[in-house]
Amino acid sequence: MSIREIREALGAGSGAPDAALAALAKITRGESGDGSLNAFLCTVSEDALGEQVARAPTGPLVGVPVAVKDNLATSDLCTTCGSRILEGYISPYEATAVRRLREAGALVVGKTNMDEFAMGSSNENSAFGPVRNPVDRTRVPGGSSGGSAAAVAAGYVPVALGSDTGGSVRQPASLCGVVGVKPTYGRISRYGLVAFGSSLDQIGVLSRSVVDTAEVLGVISGHDPRDSTSSERDVPDLVGACSADVDGLVIGVPEEYFPDTLDVDVRGRCEAALERMAAAGATVRRVSLPHTRFAIPTYYVLATAEASSNLARYDGVRYGYRAPEAASAEAVYRRTRSSGFGAEVRRRIVLGTYALSSGYYDAYYGRAQRVRERIARDFSDVFAGGVDVLFTPTSPTVAFPLGERAADPVSMYLSDVFTVTANLANLPAISVPVGEVGGLPVGGQFIGRAWGEATLLRAAAALERTMVGSS
Amino acid sequence: MAVDRSEVTRIAALVKLELEDHEIERMTEELTDILEHCRVLQQVDLSEAHRDARSAVSAPERRPGTLVPDELALPLPDLAPSHEEGFFLVPRLPGMDAGDRDRGSEESEGP
Numbered sequence: 001m002s003i004r005e006i007r008e009a010l011g012a013g014s015g016a017p018d019a020a021l022a023a024l025a026k027i028t029r030g031e032s033g034d035g036s037l038n039a040f041l042c043t044v045s046e047d048a049l050g051e052q053v054a055r056a057p058t059g060p061l062v063g064v065p066v067a068v069k070d071n072l073a074t075s076d077l078c079t080t081c082g083s084r085i086l087e088g089y090i091s092p093y094e095a096t097a098v099r100r101l102r103e104a105g106a107l108v109v110g111k112t113n114m115d116e117f118a119m120g121s122s123n124e125n126s127a128f129g130p131v132r133n134p135v136d137r138t139r140v141p142g143g144s145s146g147g148s149a150a151a152v153a154a155g156y157v158p159v160a161l162g163s164d165t166g167g168s169v170r171q172p173a174s175l176c177g178v179v180g181v182k183p184t185y186g187r188i189s190r191y192g193l194v195a196f197g198s199s200l201d202q203i204g205v206l207s208r209s210v211v212d213t214a215e216v217l218g219v220i221s222g223h224d225p226r227d228s229t230s231s232e233r234d235v236p237d238l239v240g241a242c243s244a245d246v247d248g249l250v251i252g253v254p255e256e257y258f259p260d261t262l263d264v265d266v267r268g269r270c271e272a273a274l275e276r277m278a279a280a281g282a283t284v285r286r287v288s289l290p291h292t293r294f295a296i297p298t299y300y301v302l303a304t305a306e307a308s309s310n311l312a313r314y315d316g317v318r319y320g321y322r323a324p325e326a327a328s329a330e331a332v333y334r335r336t337r338s339s340g341f342g343a344e345v346r347r348r349i350v351l352g353t354y355a356l357s358s359g360y361y362d363a364y365y366g367r368a369q370r371v372r373e374r375i376a377r378d379f380s381d382v383f384a385g386g387v388d389v390l391f392t393p394t395s396p397t398v399a400f401p402l403g404e405r406a407a408d409p410v411s412m413y414l415s416d417v418f419t420v421t422a423n424l425a426n427l428p429a430i431s432v433p434v435g436e437v438g439g440l441p442v443g444g445q446f447i448g449r450a451w452g453e454a455t456l457l458r459a460a461a462a463l464e465r466t467m468v469g470s471s
Numbered sequence: 472m473a474v475d476r477s478e479v480t481r482i483a484a485l486v487k488l489e490l491e492d493h494e495i496e497r498m499t500e501e502l503t504d505i506l507e508h509c510r511v512l513q514q515v516d517l518s519e520a521h522r523d524a525r526s527a528v529s530a531p532e533r534r535p536g537t538l539v540p541d542e543l544a545l546p547l548p549d550l551a552p553s554h555e556e557g558f559f560l561v562p563r564l565p566g567m568d569a570g571d572r573d574r575g576s577e578e579s580e581g582p
Contacts, residue, residue: 092545092551093544293511294512294515297509297510297511300509308486317561317562317564327566329564330487331565332564332565334487334488337487338488338489338490346494347498349488350482350502353485354474357482357485364506364509367512367513368512370515370517371515371517409505410508413505
């Protein structure tokens with residue numbers, strides 16, 4: 001059910017918890033036995049759901065069941081970040097985004113599986129096992145918000161929260177065939193989002209339609225005094241933007257995102273989407289973002305450097321897991337971190353510390369900071385030239401088989417090649433389904449100007465309407 | 472740029488990670504591969520002629536730099552089951568000074 005359908009059912013006299021109870025039943029059925037999606041790390045009990053219903057105010061999301069990525073703090077459910085080092089940890093406070101959902105009447109039904117500390121593009125890095133793609137269970141759902149994407153794609157919930165540091169909402173949305181948005185850095189408070197790369201992290205929304213995405217984005221956006229980087233700008237009418245036409249909208253198509261090596265079918269679906277947008281009244285213009293090829297190394301230097309600092313706090317003293325049988329405080333730290341963190345997290349901590357260390361700082365971290373400026377400058381130049389939104393593929397490929405890239409970090413990192421730039425430039429971006437290849441979903445990505453979520457959603461909703469018309 | 476074992480070992484110690492020999496071997500190879508990929512950053516022209524003082528990255532908007540005490544989201548007892556004189560008590564670490572033992576050792580279920 002969509003948010004609108006849940007609202008209509010309520011208007012027709014159906015009780016508020018019906019949709020949430022149905023969601024819980026679906027999750028229980030779908031997540032049991034061999035071959036389950038493994039999308040959830042924990043769910044609420046029916047009793048706890050009843051307590052939420054009793055406390056829930058009547059707001060725009062009344063009765064809407066939502067799933068929340070497990071790196072967002074919730075005071076009634078686990079917050080493990082998909083890591084052994086936080087196993088059993090329950091936060092004493094809630095993320096602002098979660099609190100705002102509850103204040104709007106939404107009901108949190110569970111926490112979703114994810115790559116450990118949001119480090120991954122396939123959800124194979126979770127300490128609690130990989131998530132499977134509901135479209136084809138032999139394939140990955142993408143990552144790191146793979147549990148949230150799978151939960152929405154499987155129809156367990158109409159909407160889920162994720163987080164996006166380099167594409168972790170948009171890439172799994174693309175691979176699972178749902179909508180996923182990452183707003184401008186500062187649009188949503190990061191209070192209660194467990195930090196990975198603090199200058200890049202943003203909370204995002206996944207759902208089955210652009211308008212549902214817009215509705216939830218509008219609810220959780222806005223200033224929060226508990227996050228000094230959250231903006232005081234007003235939140236525009238995002239739902240209203242979804243019904244506007246695209247007459248006169250200028251869509252830039254950056255040549256660097258359509259290289260000769262791009263999968264021919266992915267290219268075909270994206271080119272077809274552009275043709276439909278042009279037929280709907282938009283103007284399509286070819287543009288260039290010349291520093292795009294530097295984006296992946298820039299991202300991985302900066303994100304790992306920030307992560308190495310952010311993850312220093314997990315020492316076996318303050319949160320969750322502590323390694324047993326250590327003879328000294330130093331041994332507690334080392335053994336807890338060594339056995340509590342998985343391989344990818346350990347790799348990124350070492351890489352990030354290397355990039356920050358004396359003798360290498362200027363060559364890696366300092367240089368990456370300056371290249372980040374160049375990448376952002378490319379975007380500002382194109383937008384200054386009259387482009388309203390950019391359109392690209394979200395992912396260079398469709399969902400790949402489980403295990404295919406697990407042993408090759410560089411190959412895995414390249415999965416994010418089209419999504420990291422929006423994070424580096426702090427811009428809003430959204431992935432929308434644009435078709436299928438061999439039964440597997442393909443996503444197209446719009447990237448907007450800073451604070452241009454309304455235009456972004458206007459374009460995405462228009463593309464979605466053309467897809468409905470074409471299917 | 473090739474990373475060697477001693478460098479990986481040094482950094483692992485710095486970030487308090489214990490790595491087995493085979494892990495050091497594998498991580499040395501992986502970091503060398505990743506850093507080789509990152510070498511492309513050296514090709515970007517960052518000369519003065521291309522420098523622009525304005526930041527193109529949409530910078531986060533900052534609140535005024537007025538220093539006020541942060542209010543806790545919850546009362547202290549809700550944040551930390553065990554606390555004393557404004558300090559959080561945590562499970563005792565091995566090897567601490569004997570003089571510290573009287574304090575906090577019985578309240579070992581802190582956050």
